[in-house]
Amino acid sequence: MxxxxxxGCGMTKFGRREEDLLELLSEASLAAMKDxxxxxxxxxxxxxxxxxxxxxxxxxxxxxxxxxxxxxxxxPADTVENGPASGASAIKNAFLAxxxxxYDLVLVAGGEKMRAVTGWEVTDFVASMTHRQGEYIxxxxxxxxxxxxxxxHMAKYGVKPEHLAMVALKNHExxxxxxxxxxxxxxxxxxxxxxxxxxxxxxYIAEPLRMFDCCxxxxxxxxxxxxxxxRAKDFPHTVVRMAGFGQATDTHAVHQRxxxxxxxxxxxxxxAAFKMAxxxxxxxxxxxxxxxxxxLEIVESEQAGFFGVGEGHxxxxxxxxxxxGKLPINPSGGLKARGHPVGAxxxxxxxxxxxxxxxxxxGRQVPDAANGFCCNFGGFGNNVLAFVLSRE
Amino acid sequence: MKSVKGYQCxxxxxxxxxxxxxxxxxxxxxxxxxxxxxxxxxxxFTKLHALPMDFESRTLMLGIVEFAHxxxxxxxxxxxxxxxxxxxxARWDVVRELDGVQLYGLRFYPAKR
Ligand SMILES: [Zn+2]
Numbered sequence: 001m002x003x004x005x006x007x008g009c010g011m012t013k014f015g016r017r018e019e020d021l022l023e024l025l026s027e028a029s030l031a032a033m034k035d036x037x038x039x040x041x042x043x044x045x046x047x048x049x050x051x052x053x054x055x056x057x058x059x060x061x062x063x064x065x066x067x068x069x070x071x072x073x074x075x076p077a078d079t080v081e082n083g084p085a086s087g088a089s090a091i092k093n094a095f096l097a098x099x100x101x102x103y104d105l106v107l108v109a110g111g112e113k114m115r116a117v118t119g120w121e122v123t124d125f126v127a128s129m130t131h132r133q134g135e136y137i138x139x140x141x142x143x144x145x146x147x148x149x150x151x152x153h154m155a156k157y158g159v160k161p162e163h164l165a166m167v168a169l170k171n172h173e174x175x176x177x178x179x180x181x182x183x184x185x186x187x188x189x190x191x192x193x194x195x196x197x198x199x200x201x202x203x204y205i206a207e208p209l210r211m212f213d214c215c216x217x218x219x220x221x222x223x224x225x226x227x228x229x230x231r232a233k234d235f236p237h238t239v240v241r242m243a244g245f246g247q248a249t250d251t252h253a254v255h256q257r258x259x260x261x262x263x264x265x266x267x268x269x270x271x272a273a274f275k276m277a278x279x280x281x282x283x284x285x286x287x288x289x290x291x292x293x294x295x296l297e298i299v300e301s302e303q304a305g306f307f308g309v310g311e312g313h314x315x316x317x318x319x320x321x322x323x324x325g326k327l328p329i330n331p332s333g334g335l336k337a338r339g340h341p342v343g344a345x346x347x348x349x350x351x352x353x354x355x356x357x358x359x360x361x362x363g364r365q366v367p368d369a370a371n372g373f374c375c376n377f378g379g380f381g382n383n384v385l386a387f388v389l390s391r392e
Numbered sequence: 393m394k395s396v397k398g399y400q401c402x403x404x405x406x407x408x409x410x411x412x413x414x415x416x417x418x419x420x421x422x423x424x425x426x427x428x429x430x431x432x433x434x435x436x437f438t439k440l441h442a443l444p445m446d447f448e449s450r451t452l453m454l455g456i457v458e459f460a461h462x463x464x465x466x467x468x469x470x471x472x473x474x475x476x477x478x479x480x481x482a483r484w485d486v487v488r489e490l491d492g493v494q495l496y497g498l499r500f501y502p503a504k505r
Contacts, residue, residue: 124444133410137488137495138468139444139452147438148456155476207439251416255456255464256408260435 008036087346175337246272
């Protein structure tokens with residue numbers, strides 16, 4: 001297997017965007033190609049991550065549309081759908097294709113245009129990835145699964161609503177420093193939890209989770225250029241290698257898991273990624289976790305091996321995961337503040353890590369970060385991917 | 393009204409809901425339907441305030457109930473006056489109408505003391 005490096009990256013600002021999906025994907029792709037200082041003739045293939053343009057935007061065959069829009073013809077093009085983990089799955093496909101020796105240079109773009117439909121429709125669209133007979137028919141949504149999970153986890157480990165709010169506070173604070181973030185506004189504990197008006201400003205979505213425990217619904221796209229590591233020195237930036245990759249699945253219906261609090265697929269993906277990289281959680285300097293809900297950042301930080309099970313909220317409390325802490329988590333603002341255009345997220349996580357490892361994350365740079373970790377969480381943890389990235 | 397059934401692996405006895413084609417425990421492919429116990433225990437729940445389309449109510453109670461054999465099932469709850477560990481009974485009822493079709497599933501009621 002050949003080593004693979006990331007030689008270009010770019011993204012659009014996330015948020016409510018006027019442009020259509022293809023325009024967003026094009027903007028991110030052109031930014032990544034410009035970053036790599038490459039011409040379009042050198043692209044061997046493209047993978048496009050998208051969860052639901054067929055449902056949200058009346059658009060299918062997204063990769064075929066993008067390869068044409070960018071005049072990368074006749075490069076092979078595939079659309080990759082793996083729910084909210086589509087982004088990481090598309091990068092995985094590019095990684096495998098280069099590692100195998102089939103291609104040398106691959107463009108990966110992930111994007112979603114979610115605000116084209118109403119909130120009810122988008123909620124139903126995301127909910128449609130839950131188990132049809134066991135979950136979906138009841139009106140289960142992703143926030144509902146996260147709410148039931150949070151109630152159990154909080155009761156077992158003594159996690160308080162304040163701990164969940166600490167994730168939101170931290171990630172919103174980081175988001176203010178990220179010009180690409182959907183929400184660039186800091187919040188306070190009093191404002192979202194303790195003041196009387198908090199019930200209005202921060203209403204319950206799926207008890208015990210409130211609005212500020214959930215990521216926003218966003219439009220946006222992100223893109224990376226992957227290359228065989230042996231050729232990476234031909235490109236302008238510090239070489240960032242895809243040192244490790246892991247993926248694991250778990251039962252579709254959350255209630256069928258032996259222990260519904262045990263996110264086995266997160267652990268499996270993380271362990272595989274660390275093993276391939278030959279690194280341990282303690283070697284990581286910066287992490288991007290899939291905080292679609294505040295509780296998930298806490299639990300993923302445990303299952304990925306950074307903290308003991310039931311101790312993630314304690315690390316959070318001590319400031320370990322803050323930008324100035326020992327292991328900054330979600331310096332980008334995470335899904336919570338950067339936003340979560342589902343197809344784009346996994347790619348955006350890698351983009352942030354590359355910027356951090358190159359030392360280009362202006363305003364939110366983790367000092368001298370050499371190894372990064374990210375986790376892209378599909379479904380409610382039934383299909384999870386993790387990457388370890390290392391600076392050469 | 394249909395009664396509520398779980399699917400028990402004929403090889404190892406593990407029970408699932410909803411059904412699986414291959415047993416998660418032993419790989420067995422033969423299952424028999426068994427009745428859920430009369431009562432289960434409410435493992436966790438949520439009051440959902442942001443409902444997907446097609447629901448007319450403003451909130452929806454959802455929960456996971458654990459029955460005998462370790463079998464768990466998710467369903468709607470009949471009331472928001474619940475707590476973790478409470479005993480619940482299951483009924484098979486219309487839980488959602490989707491594209492004009494009535495869908496049946498589990499609705500849990502507090503067991504009478
Ligand atoms: Zn079995």
